[in-house]
Amino acid sequence: MDGFMNQTEAEFSYRLWRHDGAQGELIPLLQSAQDHFGYIPRRAIKYISGVAKVPESKIYGVITFYSQFRLQPMGKHAIRMCTGTACHVANAGMLLETIEDELGVEVNGTTEDGTFTLFSVACIGCCSLAPVMMVDDDTHGSLTPVTTRRIVRKVRRKALAGEKKAAAEKPEGDAAASPAKE
Amino acid sequence: MSKILVGMSTCGMSAGAKDTYKTLEGLVDGSDNELTFTGCIGMCFKEPLVEIREGDRRTIYGHVDKKRAKEIYETHVVGGEELPDYIVYQEDGGNACGGSEQQFLERQERIVLRNCGLINPESLEDYEDRDGYQATRKALAEMNPEDIVAELKESGLRGRGGAGFPTGLKWSFCAGYESDVKYVVCNADEGDPGAFMDRSVLEGDPHAVLEGMIICGKAIGAGFGYIYCRAEYPLAIHRLQVAIADATDKGYIGENILGSGFNFDIKIKQGAGAFVCGEETALFASIEGERGMPRIRPPFPAESGVFGKPTNNNNVETYANVPWIISNGGQAYRKYGTEKSPGTKVFALAGKVAKGGLAEVSMGRTIEDILFGIGGGIKEGREFKAVQMGGPSGGCIPAHLKDTPVDFENIPKTGAIMGSGGMVVMDDQTCMVDMARFFLDFTQDESCGKCTFCRIGTLRMLETLERITRGEGEVEDTDMLAELGEQIKQASLCGLGQTAPNPVLSTMRYYMDEFLAHIKHKSCPAGSCQALVDFIIIEEKCEGCGVCAKDCPVDAISGILKQTYVIDIGACVQCGKCLTSCAFDAIYTVGKKVAAS
Ligand code: FES
Numbered sequence: 001m002d003g004f005m006n007q008t009e010a011e012f013s014y015r016l017w018r019h020d021g022a023q024g025e026l027i028p029l030l031q032s033a034q035d036h037f038g039y040i041p042r043r044a045i046k047y048i049s050g051v052a053k054v055p056e057s058k059i060y061g062v063i064t065f066y067s068q069f070r071l072q073p074m075g076k077h078a079i080r081m082c083t084g085t086a087c088h089v090a091n092a093g094m095l096l097e098t099i100e101d102e103l104g105v106e107v108n109g110t111t112e113d114g115t116f117t118l119f120s121v122a123c124i125g126c127c128s129l130a131p132v133m134m135v136d137d138d139t140h141g142s143l144t145p146v147t148t149r150r151i152v153r154k155v156r157r158k159a160l161a162g163e164k165k166a167a168a169e170k171p172e173g174d175a176a177a178s179p180a181k182e
Numbered sequence: 183m184s185k186i187l188v189g190m191s192t193c194g195m196s197a198g199a200k201d202t203y204k205t206l207e208g209l210v211d212g213s214d215n216e217l218t219f220t221g222c223i224g225m226c227f228k229e230p231l232v233e234i235r236e237g238d239r240r241t242i243y244g245h246v247d248k249k250r251a252k253e254i255y256e257t258h259v260v261g262g263e264e265l266p267d268y269i270v271y272q273e274d275g276g277n278a279c280g281g282s283e284q285q286f287l288e289r290q291e292r293i294v295l296r297n298c299g300l301i302n303p304e305s306l307e308d309y310e311d312r313d314g315y316q317a318t319r320k321a322l323a324e325m326n327p328e329d330i331v332a333e334l335k336e337s338g339l340r341g342r343g344g345a346g347f348p349t350g351l352k353w354s355f356c357a358g359y360e361s362d363v364k365y366v367v368c369n370a371d372e373g374d375p376g377a378f379m380d381r382s383v384l385e386g387d388p389h390a391v392l393e394g395m396i397i398c399g400k401a402i403g404a405g406f407g408y409i410y411c412r413a414e415y416p417l418a419i420h421r422l423q424v425a426i427a428d429a430t431d432k433g434y435i436g437e438n439i440l441g442s443g444f445n446f447d448i449k450i451k452q453g454a455g456a457f458v459c460g461e462e463t464a465l466f467a468s469i470e471g472e473r474g475m476p477r478i479r480p481p482f483p484a485e486s487g488v489f490g491k492p493t494n495n496n497n498v499e500t501y502a503n504v505p506w507i508i509s510n511g512g513q514a515y516r517k518y519g520t521e522k523s524p525g526t527k528v529f530a531l532a533g534k535v536a537k538g539g540l541a542e543v544s545m546g547r548t549i550e551d552i553l554f555g556i557g558g559g560i561k562e563g564r565e566f567k568a569v570q571m572g573g574p575s576g577g578c579i580p581a582h583l584k585d586t587p588v589d590f591e592n593i594p595k596t597g598a599i600m601g602s603g604g605m606v607v608m609d610d611q612t613c614m615v616d617m618a619r620f621f622l623d624f625t626q627d628e629s630c631g632k633c634t635f636c637r638i639g640t641l642r643m644l645e646t647l648e649r650i651t652r653g654e655g656e657v658e659d660t661d662m663l664a665e666l667g668e669q670i671k672q673a674s675l676c677g678l679g680q681t682a683p684n685p686v687l688s689t690m691r692y693y694m695d696e697f698l699a700h701i702k703h704k705s706c707p708a709g710s711c712q713a714l715v716d717f718i719i720i721e722e723k724c725e726g727c728g729v730c731a732k733d734c735p736v737d738a739i740s741g742i743l744k745q746t747y748v749i750d751i752g753a754c755v756q757c758g759k760c761l762t763s764c765a766f767d768a769i770y771t772v773g774k775k776v777a778a779s
Binding site for chain 1 (some may be wrong): 190193195196197226227229372373374376377378381382388412413414415416451452453454455456457468471472473474475530531532533534538539540570573604606607610612617618621624630758759761762763764767772
């Protein structure tokens, strides 16, 4: 785990180093920090503040303004249920309840085992196939409670299998304990 | 040798186009057939789509899953025998000649979508084959900035992002300011839920947008362009990146473009999830790395926009029109549409419409023409109730106004707005009170908090609507909503607040009886507001599995395995748990019976 953190930090600082001080680079920097850590850790804010010469308080203000940024680590898989207009009309509310029931968490919550974080978003641009959800980068359309549960269970099974494999390879490993890592 | 094209935009992929592509990849391997992909042709309801192109003959198949892909490959591509049952559209030598959805495409007029679904969006050659970058050539070599602006004025093109401001005029403002640095901004922050035409254009024909921006740069004397794209559109961003890199390699972007001495660079800015950034001054703030809050105007962007420099901002669809206008002339553009709203407009059909997808038509065609002529009417033959236009700033147009021509003059008369062209269709099962609540919930959440009326006023309205949908509404509530709505409109700085009450005001205007049913009779006629409905099990659908009875927290459901279960309405607490657990779609809600009075 240490190795992983060091590695991304190195890569992340590479981007920072390349940061040419152009005006308006703050949001892209935060985005790349989040890409690497899965969220924006305290020390990344400090770091960016030093390099980009923007006060920490202002960075914090920007982070909290945009819904994309997270200050908390996230589960291994992100489920984004669309609750935009078209999906709403197609009963997305009920599907959101279905996922909440299946995962045992509410919107913006992360499951205890760190596998899933559930989000609700307004429109993924796939309205003609409403209701729609995204699991990580995959979009699934025309959902019903049954297909929704099936998709979620499939991802969970895969995640569990992956974990078991990882644990077998590295006996002392505790994959579930570091949900921030991809 | 055939060319096989798989529709791979977000809509195609969410319907399983990736699997289809993989299957075909395996089959094509080793043969002389060519496999490639394309953007969205607009028939989202038939995705995944696969086209077989043999010379001039194009055959498009719909709902192509892995199994069907194999069948099509073996029978059509290898065996030479078409499979008419699955054909959705067919064309020979440019003339439509069959397919179940021939009308869907035939009834459209495509300028913006001219290349979508035809070319590989990640191939510059494909775009060039369809006269790509000819408009740029013309604009840079033969036209001076005034000519370009004049051509746009002539075309009468109006901004496609919602407000409908004449594009040529806008460009001339910005051209009129002296400055060493100016910016061209493309708003690709398509925030209206229910509208997805910009995503489709970016995913299906990214170069057209780049071209529009380059030509704009030349017209206003700008050297830099920003595309501000939503982070929710990863594929669009990817295709833009590819397009920018290719165009730069080929010398369409960069220094001394095509030897004309004109320099222009384009950068992508990824949005970070804030609806208010669709508002142009907020968008500029976000480009600058600030919190995306709107700024007071004047000064207008043409004078002081991004980093305080003169800036021209249009949306994706507007720019995508530009190359066509430059190539074909403003007069040709005017042949489409109406006198005051020339040209075509892309509409995104979604919701309870039978054929959800994209339709580009001349302005001024009626709602009925678009929804029924192209969209195929309402799903499952249900009753058409309303169509929502303009997203959270717009309103609902009721069924009896379906003859309204769709253009910048007539739509506002109904209380809705053109918006960016999303049409969310509603049927008799959609509750209008709930829709009003839904939109307010959205804007309330997205309000940036700068203006008090927008920040707190919308919250009060939302709370009131929530009470009504829970059955706790009072008769005075509707007056209060109307009054507060007007005040919010008056006292907000930007478009978000000024329009936030619109969905509520327009639904109250047309559906007051539904509001009163919720308030007085504590019943939701559409069977949608959970607290005001009865849950019923449909006998024909129930398989008697007993899952609902097990899940019910108050034991209101009883029955015998393998026989129809029943819900005791008196004991039911309307939690909705059974709805989410039934695997047979057998549970159904109806408005509470109103006691005869
Ligand atoms: S409303 Fe759900 S994808 Fe657009």
